[in-house]
Amino acid sequence: MSVLIVIPARYASTRYPGKPLVELTGATGVAQSLIRRSWEAARAVKGVDRVVVATDDEQIRQAAVRFGAEVVMTSSDCQNGTERCAEAYDNLGGGYEIVVNLQGDAPLTPHWFVEDLIAGLAAHPAAEVATPVLRTEGRALNGFLEDRRAGRVGGTTAVFGVEKQALYFSKEVIPYTGQIFGDDDPTPVFHHVGVYAYRPSALAAYPRWATGPLEKLEGLEQLRFLERGVPVLCVEVEARGRQFWELNNPSDVPRIEQMLKEMQLP
Numbered sequence: 427m428s429v430l431i432v433i434p435a436r437y438a439s440t441r442y443p444g445k446p447l448v449e450l451t452g453a454t455g456v457a458q459s460l461i462r463r464s465w466e467a468a469r470a471v472k473g474v475d476r477v478v479v480a481t482d483d484e485q486i487r488q489a490a491v492r493f494g495a496e497v498v499m500t501s502s503d504c505q506n507g508t509e510r511c512a513e514a515y516d517n518l519g520g521g522y523e524i525v526v527n528l529q530g531d532a533p534l535t536p537h538w539f540v541e542d543l544i545a546g547l548a549a550h551p552a553a554e555v556a557t558p559v560l561r562t563e564g565r566a567l568n569g570f571l572e573d574r575r576a577g578r579v580g581g582t583t584a585v586f587g588v589e590k591q592a593l594y595f596s597k598e599v600i601p602y603t604g605q606i607f608g609d610d611d612p613t614p615v616f617h618h619v620g621v622y623a624y625r626p627s628a629l630a631a632y633p634r635w636a637t638g639p640l641e642k643l644e645g646l647e648q649l650r651f652l653e654r655g656v657p658v659l660c661v662e663v664e665a666r667g668r669q670f671w672e673l674n675n676p677s678d679v680p681r682i683e684q685m686l687k688e689m690q691l692p
Contacts, residue, residue, distance in 0.1 A: 427523040427524055427544075427548055428475050428521070428522045428523045428524070429473060429474045429475055429476075429522060429523070429524045429525075429526060429544055430474075430475060430476050430477075430478070430515065430518070430522040430524070430525050430526065431468045431471065431474050431476070431477045431478070431525075431526045431528050431540070432478055432479075432480050432498075432510070432511040432514050432515065432525060432526065432527055432528070433461070433464050433465060433468055433477070433478070433479045433480065433528050433529070433530050434480045434481070434500075434504075434506075434507035434510035434511055434514070434527065434529060434530060435461050435464075435479055435480065435481045435483070435486050435490075435530040436481060436482060436483060436486075436502075436504075436510070437481075437482075437483035437485060437486055438483075438502075441579070441674065441675060442673075442674070442675060442676060445460060445530075445531060445673065446459065446460050446461040446464075446481075446486050446489075446530050446531075447459050447460070447461065447485065447486065447489060448460050448673070448679065450463060450533065450673075450679065450682055450683055450686065451683050451686070452683070452686040452687065452691050452692045453686055453687045453689075453690045453691055453692060454692045456692060459489060460530060460531065460533055460673060461479065461486060461489060461490060461495075461530050462489075462490075462493050462495075463533030464528060464529075464530045464531070464532065464533050464535075465477065465479060465490070465493070465495050466533075467528065467532070467533055467534075467535050467536075467537070468528050468540075470537040471526075471537045471540045471541055471544075472537065472541055473541065473544065474526075475522065476496070476522075477495070477496070478495070478496045478497065478498050478514060478518070479495045479496070479497045479498070479530075480497075480498045480499075480500050480510045480511065480513070480514035481497065481498075481499065481500065481510075482499065482500050482501060482502040482504065482510075487499065498514040498517050498518060499517075500513045500514055500517065501513060505637065505647075506647040507527050507529050507647060508527060508622065508624075508629070508632050508633075508647045508648075508650075509632065509633045509647075511525060511527045511622075511624070511629060512629045512630060512632055512633050513633070515626065515629060516630075520626060522626070523625070523626075524544055524547060524548070524623050524624070524625065525623070525624050525625075525626060525629055526540060526543070526544065526621065526622070526623050526624075527621065527622040527623075527624070528540065528621050529620045529621065529672075531620070531672050531673045531674065532619070532620050532621065532670075532672045532673075533673070533682070534668070534669065534670050534671055534672075534682065534685060534686075534691075535619065535621060535670070536666070536668050536670075538663070538664075538666070539558050539560075539619055539621065539663045540558075540621060542558065542661055542663050543556055543557070543558050543621060543623050543661050543663070544623055546623075546659060546661035547623045547625070547659065547661075550659055553625075553657065553659040554624065554625045554627065554628035554656060554657070555622060555623070555624050555625075555628050555648075555651050555656060555657070555658045555659065556622070556623045556658070556659040556660075556661050557584075557592070557618065557619070557621060557622050557623070557648060557658060557659070557660060557661070558618075558619040558621055558660075558661050558662075558663045559584045559586070559616040559617065559618055559619065559660045559661070559662055559663070560616065560617045560619055560662070560663055560664075560665060560670060561612055561613070561615075561616055561617075561662065562612075562613050562615045562616065562617050563607070563609065563610055563611060563612060563613065564607030564608050564609045564610065564611040564613060565609040565610070566581075566617060566670075567599070567607060567613045567615050568607070568609075569581075570583070570599045570615070570617075571599055574598065574599060578674075578675055578677065579597050579645075579674055579675065580597075580674065581617050581618070581671070581672060581674075582595055582596065582597055582617070582618040582620070582646060583595070583596055583597075583598070583599055583600050583615055583616060583617060583618060584600075584616045584617075584618040584660055585600055585601055585616070586616075586660040590659055590660045590661070590662070591657045591658065591659060591660070592648075592652060592657070592658040592659075592660050594649075594652070595618055595644070595646050595648055595649060595652075596644060596646075597644055597645070597646070599615060600615070601614060601615065603615065616660075616662075617670070619663065619670065620672055622648065628651070628656060631654075631656075632650060632651070635650055635654055637650065638650055638653035638654075639653075640652070640653055641653065668689060669685045669688065669689060671685060
C-alpha cells in the first residue's frame, strides 16, 4: 500500500513554544533539533513512499530545508496535528492509501512501531484510524504517576476492548491500579504512542467536525474520532529493549537526552 508520513510541527505550542527547534544531545555529544530527530525517525521506517514536514512557521521551514526535508506549508488555523496532516495531504494532491501522522515531539519512536502500525491498519480493512500502544513496565508507570503528582502533563494512556478498539485515551493514568510494580515488571497500563495512521476518508472528515467536549478537556486530538463514533484501532507494539518518551514539557529534555545516551543513540 502507498504510504505517506507527515510530521506536523508548529512553533506556537501552548506548553512549549518553539519546541520543534529545541536541540537534544545524544550519545555522541552532537546536538540535533527535535524536528530533525523526528524526521530521521520517519526516514528509518521501511515501506514508506514519502516523508514531509508540515508547518505554518517560516523558522521551522528553513530549519527543515537545511537538513534536507521536504516541507509543506499549512495554515496557522490548524488546531492540531491531525488537521495539519489533512491539509498537507490535500496540498500534496492526495493519492496515498495510508497517511501516517508522526508527531514532531516523539524522536525516540522506533521504526518498528510505525511499521507495525501500518501493517495493523492494512490488516483490518474496516478500520479507518489506528494508533500504537505500548504496555508499560513499572519504571514508566512510576514516571507517569510522578508527573501527575507534580502537576505535570506526562504521557497519555489508553484503554481498549477485546477487539483492540479504543475505549478512551487520557492524560490521567488509566486504568487505576493500586499495585506497586518493580521497575521491570509489566503492568496493565498502556502508554499511547503519539503516532496515527489514517485512511484518507477518515482524515478528510476530521477537520469538518467540531471539537468535542472530551477533546477540549483532555487536549487529545484522537478523542474527536471517538466522540464521532469512529473506532480507533489500538495496535500493540513491543519495546524490544528501547525506552520511549515524548517531549511534552521543558523538563522532558534532560530525560530524553539521558535515554539517548543510555541507548547509545547519536
